[in-house]
Amino acid sequence: MTLILAGALVLLLGAALVLALRDNHQRAWAAIASQSVATVLVLARVLPVLLGGGDFRRSAAWSYPVDLIAVHLDPLGAFFLAWSLPMTLLGTVYAFGYLRPWFKTRNAGVQFALLNVTSLSFVMIYTLESAFAFLLGWEIAAVAAWLLVVWDYRNQKVRFAGFNYLVSTHIGLFFLLAAFMVMHSQTGSMDFQQFEAFLRVPSSLRDVTFVLLVTAFGLKSAFFPFHTWLPRAHAAAPAHVSALMSGVIHKAGLFGLLRFTLLLGTPDAWMGWYVIGFSALSALMGALYTTSQRDLKRLLGYSSTENVGIAGIGFGVGYLGLAWHQPALVALGFTGGILHLLNHAFFKCLLFYAAGAVYRSTHSVDLERLGGLARRMPWTAGLFLLGGLAISGLPPFNGFISEFLIYGGLVNEAAPAGIERGTFIAAAALLAFVGGVSALAMTRAFGLVFLGTARDPAVHCDGEVTAWMRLPMLAHAAGLLALGLLPGLGLALVDRPVRLFLAGASGAGPAATLEAARLLDPVQRVALLLLLVLAALFLLRRWLLRGAPAPRHVTWGCGYVGATPRMQYTGASFSAQFAGVFSTVLQQRRRERLPSGPFPGAGDLLQTQSIDVVEHRMLEAIGDGDNLVVRLARRIPVEPRFSLAAGLVVVVVVVGMLVTGAGGGR
Amino acid sequence: MTPLVTLAHLAALLLLPVPMVGVINRTKALWAGRKGPRLLQGFSDLRRLLRKRPVYSAVTTGLFAAGPLVLLATTLVSGLLAPLLGGFAPLSFPYDFVVFAYLWGLGRIFLMISALDTGSSFEGMGASREATYAALLEPALFLAFGTLAAATGTTSFAGLLDVGFGSPAQAVTSLGTLLTLFIVLQVETARVPVDDPATHLELTMVHEVMVLDHSGPDLAAVQYASAMKLTLCAALIAGLLNPVRAAGAPALAVAVNLVLTFGVAVAVGFVESLVARLKLKVIPQYVLVGGVSAAVALLATAWMQGGSR
Structure with a gap:
C-alpha cells in the first residue's frame, strides 16, 4: 500500500512541478518522468497481486462527510491499474510530439499536469472502496477529461463538445449518487463491503439499484443510447486525449459494473438479459454509425460504443452463467469481456494516435479530402491498418481472441436448451454482423485516407510524424500483436480477476479456469499456420516473378484516360448502399442545388451529412x-x-x- | 489412417476447385446448346496466368500485391478446417467454424483493400458492394452454424453437419441452413443471381470488378481462391445432404460426399442458366433471405429442444 500511496504522491507532486516550470519542454519532461516513477512504483505493488492473487484492505476513519476511507487492492483493480497507468504514460509521450507545434505560443503545462491528474484518478478509482472517496476519484477523472478536451478552447465547436461531455458525465453521476444513496440508506454505511450485505439479498430495491448502477456506468462508458456526447468529444479533443478517453478513462465505467457485480453475489437471470440486451444494442448501433462518418475521429468514437457493447455481451454471458450456475459460461463470458477491454485499449489508442498523426501531418481528418497517404506516411498507414484489422476482430490479431471467447460463451451447450440457447445464437449472429460492419467501416476509413491518390489538392501532407508520436504507436502495436499471437499472455493477465467471479459460481472446479485456455490453444496454432502459409506463398510468388521487375502503368479506367483524383470513389458513395439498407438509423441530411437546363450555371452543389x-x-x-x-x-x-x-x-x-x-x- | 485421410483432404482441397468450376461451366454450356470448355480447362488458364508478368498501377503500394496472397492463404487454411470429404477435417477443434468465418473475413478485407489501393472508382464500387453484402451475410452464416451446433450438440465443423432429416424439426433445420449455405455460396463466390462471373460490364460487377487491375500470378491467386471457396461451400452443403455417416463406412461416405459436391456445382450451373441476375438494389434483400431461412431453422431447433425439456 505504501508503494501505491507513494505513486499517487509522485503524480501529485509531478503535476505541481509541471505547473511551476517555465518552459514547455521541461514541463513535458517533468510529466513523463513523474509518471514513469509512479508507474514503476504502482506496478511493483500491483503486478504481484494481478499474477499471484491476494486481497489487501486498509481503512482509516475520517470526520463526517467522508466517514471512512477504505483502500482495497484485489486482482480486478490491479488488472485495470496494470495497463491504465502505462498507457497514460504513453499518451503523455505522444502528447510531447503532438503538442509540439504549439510549444512556442501556448502553455502546454495544463495538459501535462492534467495527464498526471488522470493517472492519479485511476489510482483512486481502482483502489478506493468507500463511496465518498470513490466519487471524488470519479469526479477528478471527469473534470480532468473535460479540461483536456477543451485544449483548443478558442473554437466554439470544441467548447460545445466539452460542455456536452461535462453535462452528460454529470447526468451519469446523478444516477450513481442515487444508487449510492439507496445503498447507504439500507446499510447505514459508505463502505462497499457493507453494501454487499444489501446487494446479496434479492429484493425489488436491489433491482432498482442495479438498473441505476448500469445506467450510471453505461453513461460513463458511452453505451447506446447514452453515447451522444462521445463522437463530439472525441472529434474535438487532441488525439492523445481522444485515445486516452476512449481506450482508458471510460473503462472506469465497466470497472464499476464489474466491481458491483462482485458485490451482487448471484445475479438474477433478468439482470444478465438486461446487460446483454443493452450491450447488444450498443454494439449494433455503434457499429452502424461507424459506417457513414466523414470525420475519422468521430468514426473511431462511435466504434468505442460498439466495442464496450461487445465487452458487455461477454459480461452478460457471465451474469447468466452465475444465475444459471454454469461455471463454463462464467469463465468464458468474463474472460472474453475483460480481455476485450484490454484489447480495445490497445487497438483504439493505436487508431486514435494514427488519426492524430494524420491530423498533425495534413491538418485534416476529413475522409473525403484525404487519400494516398500510405506512400507519404508508411509507418502510420501500416499501424492504422494493424489497428483496423484488430478492431474488426480478425485473426490473428488480439480482437479476435476476445471475440472468439465470447462466441464460445454464446454458442454453448451450457445455456438451457430452447428459447435461451436460441437467443444466445441470435446474439452470436448479431456479434458476427457487428464484425462485418466494422470491417466495412475500417476498410472504408483506411482505403479513403491512406490508399488511392489525394482527393483534395488543398491538403498538403508534411510526411511522416516524429519518433515521439511513432513510439507510443509502436508500443501499442507490439502489445496488440503479442496478445493476438500469444493468447496465453492475455489469459495470464485476466486469470486472477476472472477467478473472483468464478468464486461466486457454484460448482466451479479447477477445470472452469482452464476452459478459455483449452479453447484458445488450437486458435493459436491456426494463427501460426496462417503466417507460415502466407510466408510460403510469398516466397512462391517471388520465385514466379524472378527476373525483370513488373512494369508500371496507370490504373485501368475502362479506356478513359482523362481521370482525375476527384473521380475516385468517395466515403459517402462507399457506404451509400449499406446506409440505404439501414436508412432508419443512418439518415442523411442533404443540401442540394442540382444542375438543370442545357447550360447549368456555377454554384451547383450536393452535400450530404450523416446525422445521429x-x-x-x-x-x-x-x-x-x-x-x-x-x-x-x-x-x-x-x-x-x-x-x-x-x-x-x-x-x-x-x-x-x-x-x-x-x-x-x- | 489419419495421415492418409489428411493427405486425401489436402489433395482434394488443392485439386477439386478447378474441376468444380469446369462442371459449372459445362452445365451452363450444355444448357445453352454449346459444347463448352474442357472440364480441366482451369488448370491451363492458371498455368498461363502464372507464367505472365504482372503489370501494376503506378498508384498502388505493396498492399496491392499482398491482397491476393492473403486471400489465398486464408482460404487454404480455412480449407483445412472444413469437412471437405464429409465428417472429417485435418484441423478440428471447438468453435473452428468461428475461425473459418473470420479467416474468410480477413481474406475479403485484404482483397477490398487491394482494390481500393488502385484509386479506381470502379474498384471502389466493387469493394463497397462486397463489404455491404459480406456484412449482411455474416449474421446469416453464424445463425446457420449456431443452429447446427444447437441441433447436433457439437461445436466443431466435423460433427456440425450431422443433423439429418429424422424428424420434421430436423428436416426444417437442415433445409433452412442448406438454403443459407447455398446463398452464402452464391454471394461469396460471385455467382448468378448475385453477380455474373461471365459479364464484363464494370458498372454491374461485384467480385470481378475488384480485381480489374490484378494480373499474372496475382490474378491466378484470386481466381484459385474463389474456386476453392466455391468448393468448400459446396462440400458443406453436400455434408448436410449426405445420408452416409463417416463412422460407419468411410470410403462410401467420401464417395457420396464427392458426388453430392459435384451435384451442388451442377445445381449452381442450373441456376445460372435459368435465372437472370438480380438488380443490385435487390441483392441485400436476397442476402437477407439467407438470414431469414437460418432464423427459421433456429426457431425449429429451439422449438424441438424446448419441447423436449
Whole structure:
C-alpha cells in the first residue's frame, strides 16, 4: 500500500512541478518522468497481486462527510491499474510530439499536469472502496477529461463538445449518487463491503439499484443510447486525449459494473438479459454509425460504443452463467469481456494516435479530402491498418481472441436448451454482423485516407510524424500483436480477476479456469499456420516473378484516360448502399442545388451529412414532445391505420387490466 | 489412417476447385446448346496466368500485391478446417467454424483493400458492394452454424453437419441452413443471381470488378481462391445432404460426399442458366433471405429442444 500511496504522491507532486516550470519542454519532461516513477512504483505493488492473487484492505476513519476511507487492492483493480497507468504514460509521450507545434505560443503545462491528474484518478478509482472517496476519484477523472478536451478552447465547436461531455458525465453521476444513496440508506454505511450485505439479498430495491448502477456506468462508458456526447468529444479533443478517453478513462465505467457485480453475489437471470440486451444494442448501433462518418475521429468514437457493447455481451454471458450456475459460461463470458477491454485499449489508442498523426501531418481528418497517404506516411498507414484489422476482430490479431471467447460463451451447450440457447445464437449472429460492419467501416476509413491518390489538392501532407508520436504507436502495436499471437499472455493477465467471479459460481472446479485456455490453444496454432502459409506463398510468388521487375502503368479506367483524383470513389458513395439498407438509423441530411437546363450555371452543389438520429430524436422529444404527441393524436381519427392501432392498444389495455384484476382478486 | 485421410483432404482441397468450376461451366454450356470448355480447362488458364508478368498501377503500394496472397492463404487454411470429404477435417477443434468465418473475413478485407489501393472508382464500387453484402451475410452464416451446433450438440465443423432429416424439426433445420449455405455460396463466390462471373460490364460487377487491375500470378491467386471457396461451400452443403455417416463406412461416405459436391456445382450451373441476375438494389434483400431461412431453422431447433425439456 505504501508503494501505491507513494505513486499517487509522485503524480501529485509531478503535476505541481509541471505547473511551476517555465518552459514547455521541461514541463513535458517533468510529466513523463513523474509518471514513469509512479508507474514503476504502482506496478511493483500491483503486478504481484494481478499474477499471484491476494486481497489487501486498509481503512482509516475520517470526520463526517467522508466517514471512512477504505483502500482495497484485489486482482480486478490491479488488472485495470496494470495497463491504465502505462498507457497514460504513453499518451503523455505522444502528447510531447503532438503538442509540439504549439510549444512556442501556448502553455502546454495544463495538459501535462492534467495527464498526471488522470493517472492519479485511476489510482483512486481502482483502489478506493468507500463511496465518498470513490466519487471524488470519479469526479477528478471527469473534470480532468473535460479540461483536456477543451485544449483548443478558442473554437466554439470544441467548447460545445466539452460542455456536452461535462453535462452528460454529470447526468451519469446523478444516477450513481442515487444508487449510492439507496445503498447507504439500507446499510447505514459508505463502505462497499457493507453494501454487499444489501446487494446479496434479492429484493425489488436491489433491482432498482442495479438498473441505476448500469445506467450510471453505461453513461460513463458511452453505451447506446447514452453515447451522444462521445463522437463530439472525441472529434474535438487532441488525439492523445481522444485515445486516452476512449481506450482508458471510460473503462472506469465497466470497472464499476464489474466491481458491483462482485458485490451482487448471484445475479438474477433478468439482470444478465438486461446487460446483454443493452450491450447488444450498443454494439449494433455503434457499429452502424461507424459506417457513414466523414470525420475519422468521430468514426473511431462511435466504434468505442460498439466495442464496450461487445465487452458487455461477454459480461452478460457471465451474469447468466452465475444465475444459471454454469461455471463454463462464467469463465468464458468474463474472460472474453475483460480481455476485450484490454484489447480495445490497445487497438483504439493505436487508431486514435494514427488519426492524430494524420491530423498533425495534413491538418485534416476529413475522409473525403484525404487519400494516398500510405506512400507519404508508411509507418502510420501500416499501424492504422494493424489497428483496423484488430478492431474488426480478425485473426490473428488480439480482437479476435476476445471475440472468439465470447462466441464460445454464446454458442454453448451450457445455456438451457430452447428459447435461451436460441437467443444466445441470435446474439452470436448479431456479434458476427457487428464484425462485418466494422470491417466495412475500417476498410472504408483506411482505403479513403491512406490508399488511392489525394482527393483534395488543398491538403498538403508534411510526411511522416516524429519518433515521439511513432513510439507510443509502436508500443501499442507490439502489445496488440503479442496478445493476438500469444493468447496465453492475455489469459495470464485476466486469470486472477476472472477467478473472483468464478468464486461466486457454484460448482466451479479447477477445470472452469482452464476452459478459455483449452479453447484458445488450437486458435493459436491456426494463427501460426496462417503466417507460415502466407510466408510460403510469398516466397512462391517471388520465385514466379524472378527476373525483370513488373512494369508500371496507370490504373485501368475502362479506356478513359482523362481521370482525375476527384473521380475516385468517395466515403459517402462507399457506404451509400449499406446506409440505404439501414436508412432508419443512418439518415442523411442533404443540401442540394442540382444542375438543370442545357447550360447549368456555377454554384451547383450536393452535400450530404450523416446525422445521429438518436440524438436528433432525443432533442426533438425534449424540445417539441408535446407537439409530437398532439400531431400523432390528430392522425388517429383521420387515418384508418392509426385508428386501428389506437383501438388495438385500448383493447390490449382493457383486457390486460381485466386479466390482472381478476388475478389480483383471488 | 489419419495421415492418409489428411493427405486425401489436402489433395482434394488443392485439386477439386478447378474441376468444380469446369462442371459449372459445362452445365451452363450444355444448357445453352454449346459444347463448352474442357472440364480441366482451369488448370491451363492458371498455368498461363502464372507464367505472365504482372503489370501494376503506378498508384498502388505493396498492399496491392499482398491482397491476393492473403486471400489465398486464408482460404487454404480455412480449407483445412472444413469437412471437405464429409465428417472429417485435418484441423478440428471447438468453435473452428468461428475461425473459418473470420479467416474468410480477413481474406475479403485484404482483397477490398487491394482494390481500393488502385484509386479506381470502379474498384471502389466493387469493394463497397462486397463489404455491404459480406456484412449482411455474416449474421446469416453464424445463425446457420449456431443452429447446427444447437441441433447436433457439437461445436466443431466435423460433427456440425450431422443433423439429418429424422424428424420434421430436423428436416426444417437442415433445409433452412442448406438454403443459407447455398446463398452464402452464391454471394461469396460471385455467382448468378448475385453477380455474373461471365459479364464484363464494370458498372454491374461485384467480385470481378475488384480485381480489374490484378494480373499474372496475382490474378491466378484470386481466381484459385474463389474456386476453392466455391468448393468448400459446396462440400458443406453436400455434408448436410449426405445420408452416409463417416463412422460407419468411410470410403462410401467420401464417395457420396464427392458426388453430392459435384451435384451442388451442377445445381449452381442450373441456376445460372435459368435465372437472370438480380438488380443490385435487390441483392441485400436476397442476402437477407439467407438470414431469414437460418432464423427459421433456429426457431425449429429451439422449438424441438424446448419441447423436449
